[in-house]
Amino acid sequence: MSAARERFLVSAAGAEWYATPSGHLRHTANLWPATGDWVTLRDRAIIEAVLPRTTAISRKRAGTGFDEQVLAANVDLLLIVTGLDHDYNPRRLERYLTLAAESRAAPLVVLNKIDLHDSVATFVDETAHLCGGNVVAVSARTGEGCDALASRFAPGTTAALIGSSGAGKSTLLNRLLGRDRMRTGEVRESDQRGRHTTTHRELLTLPNGAFVIDMPGLRELQLWADPESVGEAFAEIEDLARQCRYRDCQHQGEPGCAVMEGADPARLASYQKLHRELAHLERQQDVHASLAEKRKWKAIHKAMRHKP
Ligand SMILES: Nc1nc2c(ncn2[C@@H]2O[C@H](COP(=O)(O)OP(=O)(O)OP(=O)(O)O)[C@@H](O)[C@H]2O)c(=O)[nH]1
Numbered sequence: 001m002s003a004a005r006e007r008f009l010v011s012a013a014g015a016e017w018y019a020t021p022s023g024h025l026r027h028t029a030n031l032w033p034a035t036g037d038w039v040t041l042r043d044r045a046i047i048e049a050v051l052p053r054t055t056a057i058s059r060k061r062a063g064t065g066f067d068e069q070v071l072a073a074n075v076d077l078l079l080i081v082t083g084l085d086h087d088y089n090p091r092r093l094e095r096y097l098t099l100a101a102e103s104r105a106a107p108l109v110v111l112n113k114i115d116l117h118d119s120v121a122t123f124v125d126e127t128a129h130l131c132g133g134n135v136v137a138v139s140a141r142t143g144e145g146c147d148a149l150a151s152r153f154a155p156g157t158t159a160a161l162i163g164s165s166g167a168g169k170s171t172l173l174n175r176l177l178g179r180d181r182m183r184t185g186e187v188r189e190s191d192q193r194g195r196h197t198t199t200h201r202e203l204l205t206l207p208n209g210a211f212v213i214d215m216p217g218l219r220e221l222q223l224w225a226d227p228e229s230v231g232e233a234f235a236e237i238e239d240l241a242r243q244c245r246y247r248d249c250q251h252q253g254e255p256g257c258a259v260m261e262g263a264d265p266a267r268l269a270s271y272q273k274l275h276r277e278l279a280h281l282e283r284q285q286d287v288h289a290s291l292a293e294k295r296k297w298k299a300i301h302k303a304m305r306h307k308p
Protein backbone atom coordinates (compact mmCIF):
# COMPACT_ATOMS: atom_id res chain seq x y z
CA MET A 1 0.00 0.00 0.00
CA SER A 2 1.32 3.51 -0.76
CA ALA A 3 0.22 6.77 0.81
CA ALA A 4 -0.82 9.97 -0.95
CA ARG A 5 -2.64 12.20 1.54
CA GLU A 6 -6.01 10.86 2.66
CA ARG A 7 -6.38 8.33 -0.12
CA PHE A 8 -4.23 5.26 -0.06
CA LEU A 9 -3.24 3.26 -3.08
CA VAL A 10 -3.74 -0.41 -2.26
CA SER A 11 -2.66 -3.33 -4.34
CA ALA A 12 -3.56 -6.98 -4.32
CA ALA A 13 -3.37 -9.77 -6.85
CA GLY A 14 -1.79 -7.57 -9.50
CA ALA A 15 -4.43 -4.81 -9.32
CA GLU A 16 -4.21 -1.33 -7.75
CA TRP A 17 -6.96 1.00 -6.55
CA TYR A 18 -7.58 3.78 -4.04
CA ALA A 19 -9.11 3.26 -0.61
CA THR A 20 -9.92 5.56 2.30
CA PRO A 21 -9.73 4.87 6.04
CA SER A 22 -13.00 3.96 7.77
CA GLY A 23 -14.57 6.40 10.22
CA HIS A 24 -13.67 4.03 13.00
CA LEU A 25 -10.00 3.99 11.96
CA ARG A 26 -9.98 7.80 11.78
CA HIS A 27 -11.21 8.15 15.33
CA THR A 28 -9.34 5.40 17.06
CA ALA A 29 -6.21 5.41 14.95
CA ASN A 30 -3.34 4.29 17.03
CA LEU A 31 -1.96 2.91 13.77
CA TRP A 32 -2.54 5.28 10.86
CA PRO A 33 -1.66 3.72 7.49
CA ALA A 34 1.81 4.35 6.08
CA THR A 35 3.46 3.22 2.87
CA GLY A 36 4.35 -0.46 3.14
CA ASP A 37 1.54 -1.33 5.53
CA TRP A 38 -0.65 -4.37 5.21
CA VAL A 39 -4.28 -3.44 5.70
CA THR A 40 -7.66 -5.09 5.87
CA LEU A 41 -10.39 -3.76 3.58
CA ARG A 42 -14.16 -3.62 3.62
CA ASP A 43 -16.06 -3.34 0.32
CA ARG A 44 -12.68 -2.99 -1.43
CA ALA A 45 -12.48 0.78 -0.88
CA ILE A 46 -12.52 1.17 2.91
CA ILE A 47 -9.48 0.52 5.05
CA GLU A 48 -10.64 -1.02 8.31
CA ALA A 49 -7.39 -1.86 10.07
CA VAL A 50 -3.63 -1.71 9.79
CA LEU A 51 -1.86 -4.96 10.62
CA PRO A 52 0.98 -4.92 13.17
CA ARG A 53 4.28 -3.75 11.68
CA THR A 54 7.57 -5.61 11.67
CA THR A 55 9.55 -2.38 11.28
CA ALA A 56 8.80 1.34 11.04
CA ILE A 57 10.96 4.06 9.51
CA SER A 58 10.16 7.15 11.59
CA ARG A 59 11.32 10.68 12.19
CA LYS A 60 10.07 13.53 14.31
CA ARG A 61 7.49 15.31 12.22
CA ALA A 62 9.08 18.34 10.57
CA GLY A 63 8.10 21.70 12.03
CA THR A 64 6.83 22.36 15.51
CA GLY A 65 4.95 19.15 16.34
CA PHE A 66 6.25 16.65 18.86
CA ASP A 67 5.00 13.50 17.29
CA GLU A 68 6.29 10.61 15.27
CA GLN A 69 5.92 10.51 11.51
CA VAL A 70 6.11 7.02 10.09
CA LEU A 71 7.67 7.32 6.64
CA ALA A 72 7.41 3.64 5.73
CA ALA A 73 6.39 0.38 7.36
CA ASN A 74 7.56 -3.24 7.14
CA VAL A 75 10.84 -2.29 5.49
CA ASP A 76 13.41 -5.11 5.59
CA LEU A 77 16.29 -3.28 3.92
CA LEU A 78 16.84 0.46 4.26
CA LEU A 79 18.98 1.91 1.47
CA ILE A 80 20.58 5.12 2.69
CA VAL A 81 21.42 6.85 -0.60
CA THR A 82 24.12 9.52 -0.68
CA GLY A 83 25.50 11.27 -3.74
CA LEU A 84 29.26 11.57 -3.88
CA ASP A 85 28.89 15.28 -4.63
CA HIS A 86 28.15 17.93 -1.99
CA ASP A 87 25.58 15.57 -0.54
CA TYR A 88 28.22 13.33 1.03
CA ASN A 89 28.41 13.95 4.78
CA PRO A 90 29.51 11.30 7.32
CA ARG A 91 27.71 13.08 10.17
CA ARG A 92 24.44 12.99 8.29
CA LEU A 93 25.03 9.31 7.51
CA GLU A 94 25.34 8.64 11.24
CA ARG A 95 21.96 10.26 11.71
CA TYR A 96 20.43 7.97 9.09
CA LEU A 97 22.15 4.95 10.62
CA THR A 98 20.61 5.83 13.99
CA LEU A 99 17.22 6.01 12.30
CA ALA A 100 17.88 2.58 10.78
CA ALA A 101 18.86 1.11 14.16
CA GLU A 102 15.65 2.46 15.68
CA SER A 103 13.54 1.12 12.79
CA ARG A 104 14.95 -2.45 13.01
CA ALA A 105 15.40 -2.49 9.21
CA ALA A 106 18.84 -3.64 8.01
CA PRO A 107 20.81 -0.63 6.72
CA LEU A 108 22.81 -0.51 3.49
CA VAL A 109 24.59 2.73 2.59
CA VAL A 110 24.55 3.35 -1.15
CA LEU A 111 27.24 5.76 -2.34
CA ASN A 112 25.86 6.99 -5.66
CA LYS A 113 27.41 9.05 -8.48
CA ILE A 114 30.79 7.28 -8.46
CA ASP A 115 31.11 8.40 -12.09
CA LEU A 116 32.04 11.84 -10.69
CA HIS A 117 35.33 10.55 -9.24
CA ASP A 118 38.40 8.69 -10.48
CA SER A 119 38.78 6.88 -7.19
CA VAL A 120 36.12 6.32 -4.56
CA ALA A 121 38.14 4.11 -2.19
CA THR A 122 38.47 6.79 0.50
CA PHE A 123 34.71 7.40 0.54
CA VAL A 124 34.02 3.68 0.71
CA ASP A 125 36.56 3.14 3.52
CA GLU A 126 35.32 6.04 5.58
CA THR A 127 31.70 4.97 5.16
CA ALA A 128 32.48 1.32 5.92
CA HIS A 129 33.74 2.44 9.33
CA LEU A 130 30.45 4.14 10.06
CA CYS A 131 28.16 1.32 9.03
CA GLY A 132 30.04 -1.89 9.82
CA GLY A 133 30.88 -2.49 6.16
CA ASN A 134 27.30 -2.34 4.86
CA VAL A 135 28.15 -0.12 1.92
CA VAL A 136 28.02 -0.34 -1.87
CA ALA A 137 29.27 2.18 -4.43
CA VAL A 138 27.25 2.69 -7.60
CA SER A 139 26.49 5.01 -10.44
CA ALA A 140 22.81 5.14 -11.26
CA ARG A 141 23.84 7.11 -14.34
CA THR A 142 26.28 4.59 -15.88
CA GLY A 143 24.92 1.48 -14.17
CA GLU A 144 28.26 0.61 -12.57
CA GLY A 145 27.77 -1.41 -9.38
CA CYS A 146 24.02 -1.68 -9.92
CA ASP A 147 24.02 -5.43 -10.57
CA ALA A 148 25.73 -6.02 -7.23
CA LEU A 149 23.14 -3.79 -5.60
CA ALA A 150 20.26 -5.56 -7.34
CA SER A 151 21.40 -8.86 -5.85
CA ARG A 152 20.66 -7.49 -2.36
CA PHE A 153 16.91 -7.39 -3.00
CA ALA A 154 15.34 -10.70 -2.05
CA PRO A 155 12.02 -11.66 -3.63
CA GLY A 156 9.09 -10.99 -1.32
CA THR A 157 11.03 -8.57 0.89
CA THR A 158 10.63 -4.80 1.02
CA ALA A 159 13.39 -2.24 0.58
CA ALA A 160 13.11 1.53 0.89
CA LEU A 161 15.31 4.34 -0.43
CA ILE A 162 15.97 7.27 1.87
CA GLY A 163 18.29 10.28 1.54
CA SER A 164 18.54 13.92 0.53
CA SER A 165 16.72 15.35 -2.45
CA GLY A 166 18.97 14.96 -5.47
CA ALA A 167 20.91 11.97 -4.10
CA GLY A 168 19.63 9.95 -7.05
CA LYS A 169 17.07 7.66 -5.39
CA SER A 170 14.60 7.75 -8.26
CA THR A 171 17.30 7.45 -10.92
CA LEU A 172 18.62 4.41 -9.10
CA LEU A 173 15.17 2.89 -8.84
CA ASN A 174 14.57 3.43 -12.57
CA ARG A 175 17.85 1.62 -13.21
CA LEU A 176 16.76 -1.30 -11.01
CA LEU A 177 13.36 -1.41 -12.67
CA GLY A 178 14.99 -1.33 -16.09
CA ARG A 179 12.72 1.51 -17.24
CA ASP A 180 11.90 5.14 -16.48
CA ARG A 181 9.11 4.77 -14.02
CA MET A 182 10.05 7.46 -11.48
CA ARG A 183 10.38 11.11 -12.34
CA THR A 184 13.88 12.45 -11.67
CA GLY A 185 15.15 16.00 -11.37
CA GLU A 186 18.27 18.00 -12.10
CA VAL A 187 20.42 19.07 -9.20
CA ARG A 188 20.75 22.87 -9.20
CA GLU A 189 24.26 23.79 -10.32
CA SER A 190 24.55 26.74 -7.91
CA ASP A 191 24.40 24.82 -4.64
CA GLN A 192 24.07 21.21 -5.77
CA ARG A 193 20.79 20.79 -4.00
CA GLY A 194 18.09 18.60 -5.40
CA ARG A 195 14.65 19.96 -6.08
CA HIS A 196 12.31 17.54 -4.38
CA THR A 197 11.21 15.77 -7.50
CA THR A 198 9.53 12.87 -5.75
CA THR A 199 6.60 14.30 -3.84
CA HIS A 200 5.00 11.24 -2.34
CA ARG A 201 6.06 7.79 -1.36
CA GLU A 202 5.55 5.02 -3.84
CA LEU A 203 5.76 1.29 -3.60
CA LEU A 204 6.95 -0.60 -6.67
CA THR A 205 7.74 -4.18 -7.56
CA LEU A 206 11.12 -5.13 -9.01
CA PRO A 207 11.39 -7.73 -11.79
CA ASN A 208 12.46 -10.37 -9.23
CA GLY A 209 9.42 -9.80 -7.01
CA ALA A 210 11.03 -7.59 -4.36
CA PHE A 211 9.10 -4.49 -3.26
CA VAL A 212 10.82 -1.09 -3.20
CA ILE A 213 9.58 2.15 -1.67
CA ASP A 214 10.87 5.39 -3.21
CA MET A 215 10.71 8.25 -0.73
CA PRO A 216 10.81 11.99 -1.27
CA GLY A 217 14.14 13.55 -0.25
CA LEU A 218 14.23 14.65 3.37
CA ARG A 219 15.01 18.31 3.97
CA GLU A 220 15.45 17.78 7.68
CA LEU A 221 15.89 14.55 9.48
CA GLN A 222 15.05 15.05 13.10
CA LEU A 223 15.40 11.83 14.95
CA TRP A 224 12.58 10.02 16.65
CA ALA A 225 14.58 7.38 18.45
CA ASP A 226 15.58 5.83 21.71
CA PRO A 227 19.11 6.71 22.99
CA GLU A 228 19.91 3.00 22.66
CA SER A 229 19.63 3.30 18.89
CA VAL A 230 22.39 5.93 18.93
CA GLY A 231 24.49 3.38 20.80
CA GLU A 232 23.85 0.80 18.08
CA ALA A 233 24.98 3.23 15.39
CA PHE A 234 28.16 3.97 17.37
CA ALA A 235 29.09 0.47 18.48
CA GLU A 236 32.82 1.17 18.93
CA ILE A 237 32.08 4.06 21.30
CA GLU A 238 29.72 1.88 23.33
CA ASP A 239 32.50 -0.74 23.54
CA LEU A 240 34.93 1.86 24.85
CA ALA A 241 32.31 3.17 27.27
CA ARG A 242 32.08 -0.28 28.84
CA GLN A 243 35.81 -0.06 29.55
CA CYS A 244 35.53 3.34 31.21
CA ARG A 245 36.76 3.37 34.76
CA TYR A 246 33.87 5.53 35.91
CA ARG A 247 30.46 4.02 36.03
CA ASP A 248 28.56 7.21 35.18
CA CYS A 249 31.22 8.68 32.96
CA GLN A 250 29.99 11.44 30.66
CA HIS A 251 33.13 11.03 28.50
CA GLN A 252 33.63 14.78 28.60
CA GLY A 253 37.04 15.30 30.11
CA GLU A 254 37.18 12.85 33.03
CA PRO A 255 40.88 11.92 33.43
CA GLY A 256 41.66 8.47 32.07
CA CYS A 257 38.27 8.11 30.31
CA ALA A 258 38.58 5.22 27.82
CA VAL A 259 36.20 6.91 25.37
CA MET A 260 38.08 10.22 25.35
CA GLU A 261 41.30 8.33 24.81
CA GLY A 262 40.15 5.83 22.23
CA ALA A 263 37.31 7.30 20.18
CA ASP A 264 37.57 9.27 16.98
CA PRO A 265 36.88 12.86 18.13
CA ALA A 266 34.48 13.63 15.26
CA ARG A 267 32.51 10.44 15.96
CA LEU A 268 32.40 11.18 19.68
CA ALA A 269 31.16 14.74 19.09
CA SER A 270 28.48 13.37 16.77
CA TYR A 271 27.47 10.68 19.29
CA GLN A 272 27.11 13.27 22.03
CA LYS A 273 25.22 15.68 19.80
CA LEU A 274 22.64 13.02 18.89
CA HIS A 275 22.24 12.09 22.56
CA ARG A 276 21.70 15.76 23.47
CA GLU A 277 19.18 16.12 20.69
CA LEU A 278 17.18 13.12 21.88
CA ALA A 279 17.30 14.27 25.51
CA HIS A 280 15.97 17.64 24.36
CA LEU A 281 13.17 15.95 22.40
CA GLU A 282 12.21 13.95 25.46
CA ARG A 283 12.02 17.09 27.61
CA GLN A 284 9.91 18.85 25.00
CA GLN A 285 7.56 15.89 24.87
CA ASP A 286 7.24 15.95 28.66
CA VAL A 287 6.41 19.65 28.64
CA HIS A 288 4.01 19.11 25.78
CA ALA A 289 2.30 16.22 27.56
CA SER A 290 1.92 18.11 30.82
CA LEU A 291 0.52 21.13 28.97
CA ALA A 292 -2.02 18.91 27.23
CA GLU A 293 -2.93 17.38 30.60
CA LYS A 294 -3.37 20.85 32.11
CA ARG A 295 -5.60 21.93 29.25
CA LYS A 296 -7.69 18.81 29.64
CA TRP A 297 -8.31 19.48 33.35
CA LYS A 298 -9.03 23.14 32.71
CA ALA A 299 -11.72 22.12 30.22
CA ILE A 300 -13.19 19.61 32.68
CA HIS A 301 -13.30 22.18 35.49
CA LYS A 302 -14.86 24.73 33.20
CA ALA A 303 -17.51 22.26 32.11
CA MET A 304 -18.27 21.45 35.78
CA ARG A 305 -18.63 25.14 36.69
CA HIS A 306 -21.11 25.63 33.89
CA LYS A 307 -23.26 22.71 34.96
CA PRO A 308 -26.66 23.97 36.12
N1 LIG B 1 26.51 12.09 -12.25
C1 LIG B 1 25.50 11.40 -11.76
N2 LIG B 1 24.29 11.99 -11.61
C2 LIG B 1 23.28 11.26 -11.12
C3 LIG B 1 23.44 9.90 -10.74
N3 LIG B 1 22.25 9.45 -10.25
C4 LIG B 1 21.40 10.49 -10.33
N4 LIG B 1 22.00 11.57 -10.85
C5 LIG B 1 21.37 12.88 -11.12
O1 LIG B 1 21.01 13.49 -9.91
C6 LIG B 1 19.79 14.25 -10.11
C7 LIG B 1 18.76 13.90 -9.05
O2 LIG B 1 18.33 12.56 -9.24
P1 LIG B 1 16.94 12.00 -8.67
O3 LIG B 1 16.95 10.55 -8.97
O4 LIG B 1 15.79 12.81 -9.14
O5 LIG B 1 17.14 12.27 -7.12
P2 LIG B 1 16.17 11.87 -5.91
O6 LIG B 1 17.04 11.38 -4.82
O7 LIG B 1 15.08 10.97 -6.38
O8 LIG B 1 15.57 13.30 -5.52
P3 LIG B 1 14.13 13.61 -4.81
O9 LIG B 1 13.07 12.85 -5.54
O10 LIG B 1 14.00 15.10 -4.94
O11 LIG B 1 14.27 13.18 -3.39
C8 LIG B 1 19.37 13.97 -11.54
O12 LIG B 1 19.80 15.04 -12.35
C9 LIG B 1 20.08 12.70 -11.89
O13 LIG B 1 20.34 12.61 -13.27
C10 LIG B 1 24.74 9.31 -10.91
O14 LIG B 1 24.99 8.13 -10.63
N5 LIG B 1 25.71 10.12 -11.43
Ligand SMILES: [Mg+2]
Pocket residue numbers: 169170171182183184197198214215216217
Ligand atom coordinates in the same frame (compact mmCIF):
# COMPACT_ATOMS: atom_id res chain seq x y z
MG1 LIG C 1 13.06 11.08 -6.28
Ligand SMILES: [Zn+2]
Pocket residue numbers: 241244245246249250251252254257258259260
Ligand atom coordinates in the same frame (compact mmCIF):
# COMPACT_ATOMS: atom_id res chain seq x y z
ZN1 LIG D 1 34.34 7.83 29.88
